[in-house]
Amino acid sequence: MVNSMTGYGLGESEMDGLKVTVEARSVNHRYIEVGVKTPYKNFALDDLVRKKLKGIFNRGAFEVLVALDNVETAAKVQINEPLLKGYLKAAGDISERYGIPYPPSFGELIQVREMFQVTGDAMNTDMMARPLEAALGQALEKLALMRGSEGKHIAQDLAGRFDRIGQWAASIKELNEASVKERYAALKEKVEALLGAAAMDEGRLAQEAALLADRSDITEELTRIDSHLQKAADILSSEGSVGRQLEFLLQELGRETNTIGSKSYSTEITRLALEIKGELEKLREQAQNLE
Numbered sequence: 001m002v003n004s005m006t007g008y009g010l011g012e013s014e015m016d017g018l019k020v021t022v023e024a025r026s027v028n029h030r031y032i033e034v035g036v037k038t039p040y041k042n043f044a045l046d047d048l049v050r051k052k053l054k055g056i057f058n059r060g061a062f063e064v065l066v067a068l069d070n071v072e073t074a075a076k077v078q079i080n081e082p083l084l085k086g087y088l089k090a091a092g093d094i095s096e097r098y099g100i101p102y103p104p105s106f107g108e109l110i111q112v113r114e115m116f117q118v119t120g121d122a123m124n125t126d127m128m129a130r131p132l133e134a135a136l137g138q139a140l141e142k143l144a145l146m147r148g149s150e151g152k153h154i155a156q157d158l159a160g161r162f163d164r165i166g167q168w169a170a171s172i173k174e175l176n177e178a179s180v181k182e183r184y185a186a187l188k189e190k191v192e193a194l195l196g197a198a199a200m201d202e203g204r205l206a207q208e209a210a211l212l213a214d215r216s217d218i219t220e221e222l223t224r225i226d227s228h229l230q231k232a233a234d235i236l237s238s239e240g241s242v243g244r245q246l247e248f249l250l251q252e253l254g255r256e257t258n259t260i261g262s263k264s265y266s267t268e269i270t271r272l273a274l275e276i277k278g279e280l281e282k283l284r285e286q287a288q289n290l291e
Contacts (some may be wrong), residue, residue: 002155002242003291005029005060007146011138013131019069020128022135024143028288029061038066045132052133056140057147058241059291064139064282066132080115085111108287149291154286155236158246160230163284165253168227168272168279172260175269176218218263221256228253243290250287254280 011022014076034053036046049064088103109115228249234248235242254277261273 001162001239002236003144003147004149004150004154004289005147005243005291006150006289007143009142009144009146010138010141011135013134013138013140015131015134016127018127018131020131020135021069021133022134022139023063023065023067023069026057026060026143026147029059031063032057032059034064035062036064036066042125042128045128048129048132050135052106052136053140056144057291059243060147064136066135074277078116083112083115084109085287087115105249151290154289157235158283158286159233161279161286162229162236163227164281166229167274168276169222169229172218172269172272173222175266175272176222176264218269219259221260221263225256228256241291243287246287246290247284250280250284 005026005028008023008025011024013020014036032054036049038046043068049066053062054065087109091100091104092102094100160196232246232249235245255275257273257280261277264270264273
């Protein structure tokens with residue numbers, strides 16, 4: 001199944017009077033990046049979240065928010081009194097000098113490093129780990145479901161666009177075969193007009209026509225486009241991370257299409273090549289959403 005990199009999941013768990021709520025969201029990213037926000041510092045639990053997430057997903061920028069409730073009876077919050085007094089004095093001075101509102105709010109104070117220190121049994125890693133893992137599991141499961149659902153819709157859209165490119169490529173192939181005959185006839189007519197009554201060397205004409213056909217031949221490019229389109233269909237029906245594979249494939253399709261446009265003498269083939277290039281750009285935008 002093809003997965004998107006965008007999604008959201010919410011999980012909750014309550015054990016021994018401790019309620020843990022986890023929100024997990026993800027957006028596009030070239031690699032995998034995880035940010036964890038908790039109401040206190042616990043590197044062991046932060047590491048637990050990161051390992052769990054990286055064991056499930058391959059790409060995306062993830063933000064995991066952990067909230068705790070009902071821990072006041074077991075936890076104690078100590079205020080760094082010297083730091084608080086110094087902060088308030090500095091804030092008062094700034095307010096008088098620059099007219100900035102005073103006093104600062106609690107939300108502003110809690111952002112100051114080392115202002116609050118949390119102690120007590122409720123902050124024990126082992127006690128926190130069980131409800132956190134349960135809530136995190138729920139959140140990541142819902143996140144994965146959303147990424148999968150969106151990925152399915154994106155894959156369907158991509159498949160339709162690849163089909164459209166295949167139809168245009170087939171039209172180009174037909175036009176190219178007709179164009180070779182037309183160019184030969186036009187060359188013959190031009191030579192006859194130049195020579196007038198003089199004899200025309202059919203062998204020489206055939207040689208020139210062959211050179212002209214070789215310079216404008218796009219058979220190889222069309223063959224590679226067919227191969228790339230088949231590979232795209234295989235990728236969209238596969239499991240796991242496919243975004244980078246598709247991005248590479250789209251680069252190759254763009255290269256073949258550019259060559260067709262530069263070689264062709266047919267205005268209709270050039271128009272179809274431009275249509276393909278426009279569709280490839282839309283495909284690139286969508287492929288960047290896939291894991």
